[in-house]
Amino acid sequence: MNLKKLSTLLGLSQTTVSRALNDYPEVSEATRARVKAAATAHNYTANTRAKSLATGRSMAIGHVIPISTRHEIVNPIFADFIAGAGEVYSRNNHDMLLSVVPDKDEERTYRELAGKASVDGVIMHGPRPNDPRIKLLKSLSIPFVVHGRASDGDTDYSWVDVNNRRSFERAANFLFDLGHVRLGLINGLEFMDFARRRKDGFLDAHRQRGIAADPALMVSGEMAEDVGYQSARDMLGRAEAPTALIVSSMIMAIGVRRAIGDMGLKMGRDISVIIHDDVLSYLPNGADIPIFTATKSSVHHAGQLCAQMLLDIIRAKDQTPRHTLLETGLTVGESTGPLRQR
């Protein structure tokens, strides 16, 4: 079933049928109703390809997911982000185009997305400091929103980000207030911008208190359970072990908890832990009382915000960049307590 058939079937021209379906005013309500009824009756939907060829809009948003061996991005956090963004697209009749590409092909993929005109806009994931992709996207003059920020870039662009620096600064200060002095940081990969900012916040808090941060107590790695486990074991096994840990993700924290259990320690008493919680649906942070004291920020919500911002930009044609900075709350759970003298 296509426009042509439908219109001959109705005894109308293609123009009228098209206008009726797309809610143009130049069509009487009577015919509009008749046309719409026929469309649903014959299960007619306009062919997207033809439609976007004619209109110049593809009604689709691209997400480019780079993969290396075991990369940051194809992870549970990403899944929740996508779910959030996808909801917004659906509500706005847009499609989501996902390209999973080896990271060396990432640039080519962006070029092609622009050249092939298969999307109206792009969400960029996992920005690094001074990320070259931002210049690339600007030069391709395709609307885009970055999930996160790329420090030190001279250009302005649209982004949605969590205040990671402030978040970790507060977390560290919270632990200092409880009497802790030796803090450990188990961070994400620090060539990622968010991880770098978190470390900055961690260090800022130390500076404010005049406490020296021990480089041996700051590690950075993939956000995986085993990395959390191994890092915690290593740190807690040291002569000068930390009395509190700040952990960059729930997944890592699960490994940290396993390590603490294996070492016969009790979390919240022998060792305090603060995590950053992305509020993943299948990894809730306890029911009533949170298991972990946490800085939290829903990545699902971030996905919605990014998607909505991009759609707004595409619609608005006002290309001044937009920014959303999300603050995190610090929720106290059972994993933190005052420093105990041993």
Next chain:
Amino acid sequence: MNLKKLSTLLGLSQTTVSRALNDYPEVSEATRARVKAAATAHNYTANTRAKSLATGRSMAIGHVIPISTRHEIVNPIFADFIAGAGEVYSRNNHDMLLSVVPDKDEERTYRELAGKASVDGVIMHGPRPNDPRIKLLKSLSIPFVVHGRASDGDTDYSWVDVNNRRSFERAANFLFDLGHVRLGLINGLEFMDFARRRKDGFLDAHRQRGIAADPALMVSGEMAEDVGYQSARDMLGRAEAPTALIVSSMIMAIGVRRAIGDMGLKMGRDISVIIHDDVLSYLPNGADIPIFTATKSSVHHAGQLCAQMLLDIIRAKDQTPRHTLLETGLTVGESTGPLRQR
């Protein structure tokens, strides 16, 4: 830059340029080289929309992800599946179209995907017993592959699945062999086909041994950490507590481990646990010796297989359904041990 401009630029017709780029034989190698060089030089890629309108193929595969409140599907397992499938699509120059829709709109979405002709095929996720979507997809006559199976359907269709029944049957028998008699099952939602099959396997093993399965020791729920925790606490707190548990996913198992720890028990000694491990990259099952005894099957690999099968079907035009049944290995880890008399 488009075909027209490029061809006038080269002093050739659009036909020739198109044929040169698409490796048709009717073009001399000399001109082909010249054309290709010009294309890359001017950063030309054929407009996908126009191309697919002309060819009738969209070079895209659709994935419809239904969401309810906190649904099975938008989960870490899904993320790894998508990553696997996406890799295959990229290698074959296909795009992945993701539709995240409220489950009540799922049928409409499939209808539209077919009507709008925006994809060449579809991967169906999370089949239920007697799933109506299969009939729908057949009636829309669009190529599709199901990840999993829908029991009791009379029609044949293409699928990639894990032998879930056998897998859980073996797991239960393994525990029986260790002397356990009271086994607990912490399963996924049993309106999902895979969960139903797992339960069947669990029950089959009981039948083989002439052991009665206690309904109080079989729970089914969302595959989330807290569900695992609560289920384990409930079961282990009973007067007639199980001495071994079979858990349907790593995420749930993390909650189970937490419950066991909170109750002061030791896994592998006081209580045995076997899990099904989907081999998620960021939740590895230990390094050398697995933490959990597990039946394992990589969902990432399943994603690749589904994608490849679908592409094959689309290409082949031989529409006889294909099937791939993946067997799981039973890997022994530290979470199981012989029954101890208390």
Next chain:
DNA sequence: GAAATCACTCAAAGCGCTTTGGAAATGATT
């Protein structure tokens, strides 16, 4: 009663590509 307005409707062009059915140029064969 003629002119102007309004409410609908339509034919046809165009979006950027592929592909059919030739045509022109080249080379080989008689």
Next chain:
DNA sequence: AATCATTTCCAAAGCGCTTTGAGTGATTTC
């Protein structure tokens, strides 16, 4: 030199839609 096959190229149709610019009849206004 004429014929034929081969290679190389092209004009134009068509994919299914939107949108421009124009036309029709009915209604209102002068």
